[in-house]
Amino acid sequence: MSLNPPSTGPARSISFAWFAVAVLVAAGAAVAATAAYFEIRQNHPSASATTMSLTDDVGRTVNVPVNPSRVAVLSPSIMDSMYRLGLRSHVVAVDCYSAAFGGLSADYSSDQVSLWNLSSSMCVQVGPTLNVEQLLAVSPQLVLASTIISVADVEEISTTYGIPVLILQPTTLSGIVLDVDLLGSLFHASASASLLSADLALGLGNATRVAQNLTNAGTPFPTVMVTYSPVAAGSPSPGYYSFGPGTFGTSLIELASATSISANSTLPYPELSGSAVLAARPQFIVYGTGFGLGLPDYAQGPDWSSFAAVQSGRAIGLNSNFLTEPDPTMILDGLPALLALFHPGVPV
Amino acid sequence: MSAAADAVDAASPHSRPPHPGRWRSALAITLLGVALVLLSPLVGSVPIPPTEVFRIILHQLSGGAVYAQPCAGVTDSAPLCSAYVEIVWDERLPVLLLxxxxxxALGISGATLQGVFRNPLADPYLLGLSSGGALGAAFVYVFRIGEAEASLVLPVLAFAGSLGAGVAILLAARGRSGSVETLLLTGVALASFLSATLTIVLLYNPTGSLQVSFWLLGGVGGATWNRDGVAFGGILIASTLLVLHGRELNVMQLGNDVAQSIGVPTARLRQRLILLASLVTAMAVAFTGVVGFVGLVAPHIVRRTVSSDYRVVLPLSAMTGGLFLLAANDLAVTVLPGTQLPVGIFTSFAGAPFFLTLLYRRRQASTMGDS
Incomplete structure (x- = not known):
C-alpha cells in the first residue's frame, strides 16, 4: 500500500468541486427563475371594482372589497361581532373553535354553534394552523383574522392567492368599539354597528361612572385575583395563571372598580404561587370556567382551601371568554358580571 | 485525497460495495419514491379527482396549451375550477417539492454528522441548530418584527439563528483541542442555553408561544414556488459539496490516528463538514421549522438496507429523507380529514415504529445468522 499521494489528486478534486458548484449554481438559478415565472404568471383574482383601503389593528394598510359576500372569519371574537351585526350570511369559513364550540367556550348560549349556524365543514383553522386548501375551496373574497394566524399564512394568502387579510386584534376595550365601527363601514352595516357601538359605549360609560361614584364616596376598591388556569398542587410548578399589566383581564378588573393582585407583575400572564396569593390576601377570587375547567380543577391548586376568599365564599366562577376574548361580549356581559360581583347592590 | 487514502478507503469495511441484494434495496427505494411522488399530488383536504389533478398539472406546465379547459367534465363553476387549479398548482406541488x-437536507445532514462524530445518535439538531432556528423564528412571532415582510424575514431569521448556532460551536471549540467530544459538548451546552433563552422570550407573549410551539413541530404547508426555488438552490449546492466528501468520511471511520497518518486533515475536515451540515440544516429549518427524526432515521435505513459506504450513504440518505418527509406529510393531511396536523408528529409517530421494526428484524437476522 503506497502512502505517497499523487500530486494530481488534490488539484483534480478541487477543480471538480468548483465545476460542480458552478453547474449547481446555474441549476439553482434556473429553477428559481422558473419558479418565479410560474408564480408571476399565475392568475390572481382580479380586484373588485369597489374596494376601500383600511388600516388594520397591527398597522397594515389593506385594500379590501366593499361589502364582500364571502368572508372567512378566523377568530371567535370576530365571529361574535359579525353575528351581533347581523352579518352571519357573509361568513363562508371559520376557525375550528368557532365551528366546534362557538368560541373557546360559548359566550351567551349553551348551544352557540347552532345559534351561529356553523358546521364543522366550515372549519379551516386549528389554533394557528390554517388549512389553505379548504380556505381556497370556498373562494373567500376577504379573510378576517386575529393575530393567532401565522404571519407566513397571512403573506401566503394575500400575496400568492390575492385574498386580502384584515387583522382585527384590539389591544384596548375601546379598540373593540373601533373594530365594530370598522366592520360596520366595511359591510355597509352602519346602522347596526351604530346601535352596537352605542351599547358598548354605554357599558364602558356605566362602569366608569360607578368607579367615579365609589371614589367620591371614599369606598376602597376590593383586591382580587382573577385566574383562568390552575396548575395542581404536587405539580413541578403549582400555581394559578393570572392577568398582568397590559391585558384585557386587568383592564376589566380595573374598570370594574377592583385592584388585581397581579397588576404589577413583570409578565403579562404570570403564574402566582399559593404563598403569593396567601400573602396578597385577595378579597375576591374569580376563576375562569368553560373549555373543561371548573371549580374541582382550581380546588386542586396549591393552598386553595386556605385562601380567605375561598373560606368566606367569595371565590366565584366566570366564563373564561368574558375575560380573554376581546369582543363585544366582554363589555356587554363580562364587565357587568364583574361589577355585580365586586360591588353588589351598586346600580350599573 | 491521497492514493493512500484511496487504498485505505478500499480496504475499509465501510466502503465495501453493496452486493446485488443491496442494489435491489436501492432500486426498491427509488421505485417507492417515484410512486410516492406521483401519488402525493392526489392527497389533500379537498377531494379532487385524480384525472383532474393531472390535467391541471399538464395545463399549467404547458401554459394552457394542453387541456385548455382543465376542469371540463368535473365542474362548470369557474370559481371552483380556479380554486382547484390554485390548490393543485400553488399549494400541493410546492409542498411536495419542499x-x-x-x-x-435533513437526511444528508444527519448522515454527515453521524459520520463526523462516529456516533449513531447524532442528528442535525444535536448541536443546537433547532434551538437557534426557533429563537430566530420567535423574534418574528413574539416581537412581530418585519411582519409585513414575514415571508422573507421569518426564513431569514430562522436560517440565521440555526446557522449562527453551528458557527458559534465551531468558534467556541476552535481554540481548544477541536476534538469530537469538545464539539459535541459545546453543542449540547449551546442548545440548552438557547432553549432557556427561548423560554424567557416566550413567557412574555403567550400568543407567540403557541405559534412557536407549532413551528417547533415543523411543517411544509408554507411552501411557495419562490421558496422552493431558493431552497432548491441552497440545498443542492451544499448537499453536493457534502457528497463529494464521501471518501474522506469513509477514512474518518477508521479513527483519527489512521486518517491523519495518511494525510487527511481531520480537524479541518470535521469543521468544514459540520459547517456544511449546519448550512444545509439551516436551509431546511428556515422553510419548514423543526422536523425531528428524519435526520436520525434516514441514514440508518440506508446503512441497514443498502450499504455503509458513505459515498452511497450520503446521496441515498438525502433521497430517503426526502421520501420519508413526503410520506409523513401525506399522512399529516389525510389521517384526520379536514385537519392539517404538524408533520413533525408523523415523522415521529410513523418513523419510530418503522425504525424499531427495522432494528428488531436486523437483530433477529443477526442472531439467527450467529447461531
Missing part, C-alpha cells in the same frame, strides 16, 4: 428538499 418536503422532498427539506427531507433530503
Amino acid at each position: 418536503a422532498l428538499l427539506a427531507g433530503a
Whole structure:
C-alpha cells in the first residue's frame, strides 16, 4: 500500500468541486427563475371594482372589497361581532373553535354553534394552523383574522392567492368599539354597528361612572385575583395563571372598580404561587370556567382551601371568554358580571 | 485525497460495495419514491379527482396549451375550477417539492454528522441548530418584527439563528483541542442555553408561544414556488459539496490516528463538514421549522438496507429523507380529514415504529445468522 499521494489528486478534486458548484449554481438559478415565472404568471383574482383601503389593528394598510359576500372569519371574537351585526350570511369559513364550540367556550348560549349556524365543514383553522386548501375551496373574497394566524399564512394568502387579510386584534376595550365601527363601514352595516357601538359605549360609560361614584364616596376598591388556569398542587410548578399589566383581564378588573393582585407583575400572564396569593390576601377570587375547567380543577391548586376568599365564599366562577376574548361580549356581559360581583347592590 | 487514502478507503469495511441484494434495496427505494411522488399530488383536504389533478398539472406546465379547459367534465363553476387549479398548482406541488428538499437536507445532514462524530445518535439538531432556528423564528412571532415582510424575514431569521448556532460551536471549540467530544459538548451546552433563552422570550407573549410551539413541530404547508426555488438552490449546492466528501468520511471511520497518518486533515475536515451540515440544516429549518427524526432515521435505513459506504450513504440518505418527509406529510393531511396536523408528529409517530421494526428484524437476522 503506497502512502505517497499523487500530486494530481488534490488539484483534480478541487477543480471538480468548483465545476460542480458552478453547474449547481446555474441549476439553482434556473429553477428559481422558473419558479418565479410560474408564480408571476399565475392568475390572481382580479380586484373588485369597489374596494376601500383600511388600516388594520397591527398597522397594515389593506385594500379590501366593499361589502364582500364571502368572508372567512378566523377568530371567535370576530365571529361574535359579525353575528351581533347581523352579518352571519357573509361568513363562508371559520376557525375550528368557532365551528366546534362557538368560541373557546360559548359566550351567551349553551348551544352557540347552532345559534351561529356553523358546521364543522366550515372549519379551516386549528389554533394557528390554517388549512389553505379548504380556505381556497370556498373562494373567500376577504379573510378576517386575529393575530393567532401565522404571519407566513397571512403573506401566503394575500400575496400568492390575492385574498386580502384584515387583522382585527384590539389591544384596548375601546379598540373593540373601533373594530365594530370598522366592520360596520366595511359591510355597509352602519346602522347596526351604530346601535352596537352605542351599547358598548354605554357599558364602558356605566362602569366608569360607578368607579367615579365609589371614589367620591371614599369606598376602597376590593383586591382580587382573577385566574383562568390552575396548575395542581404536587405539580413541578403549582400555581394559578393570572392577568398582568397590559391585558384585557386587568383592564376589566380595573374598570370594574377592583385592584388585581397581579397588576404589577413583570409578565403579562404570570403564574402566582399559593404563598403569593396567601400573602396578597385577595378579597375576591374569580376563576375562569368553560373549555373543561371548573371549580374541582382550581380546588386542586396549591393552598386553595386556605385562601380567605375561598373560606368566606367569595371565590366565584366566570366564563373564561368574558375575560380573554376581546369582543363585544366582554363589555356587554363580562364587565357587568364583574361589577355585580365586586360591588353588589351598586346600580350599573 | 491521497492514493493512500484511496487504498485505505478500499480496504475499509465501510466502503465495501453493496452486493446485488443491496442494489435491489436501492432500486426498491427509488421505485417507492417515484410512486410516492406521483401519488402525493392526489392527497389533500379537498377531494379532487385524480384525472383532474393531472390535467391541471399538464395545463399549467404547458401554459394552457394542453387541456385548455382543465376542469371540463368535473365542474362548470369557474370559481371552483380556479380554486382547484390554485390548490393543485400553488399549494400541493410546492409542498411536495419542499418536503422532498427539506427531507433530503435533513437526511444528508444527519448522515454527515453521524459520520463526523462516529456516533449513531447524532442528528442535525444535536448541536443546537433547532434551538437557534426557533429563537430566530420567535423574534418574528413574539416581537412581530418585519411582519409585513414575514415571508422573507421569518426564513431569514430562522436560517440565521440555526446557522449562527453551528458557527458559534465551531468558534467556541476552535481554540481548544477541536476534538469530537469538545464539539459535541459545546453543542449540547449551546442548545440548552438557547432553549432557556427561548423560554424567557416566550413567557412574555403567550400568543407567540403557541405559534412557536407549532413551528417547533415543523411543517411544509408554507411552501411557495419562490421558496422552493431558493431552497432548491441552497440545498443542492451544499448537499453536493457534502457528497463529494464521501471518501474522506469513509477514512474518518477508521479513527483519527489512521486518517491523519495518511494525510487527511481531520480537524479541518470535521469543521468544514459540520459547517456544511449546519448550512444545509439551516436551509431546511428556515422553510419548514423543526422536523425531528428524519435526520436520525434516514441514514440508518440506508446503512441497514443498502450499504455503509458513505459515498452511497450520503446521496441515498438525502433521497430517503426526502421520501420519508413526503410520506409523513401525506399522512399529516389525510389521517384526520379536514385537519392539517404538524408533520413533525408523523415523522415521529410513523418513523419510530418503522425504525424499531427495522432494528428488531436486523437483530433477529443477526442472531439467527450467529447461531
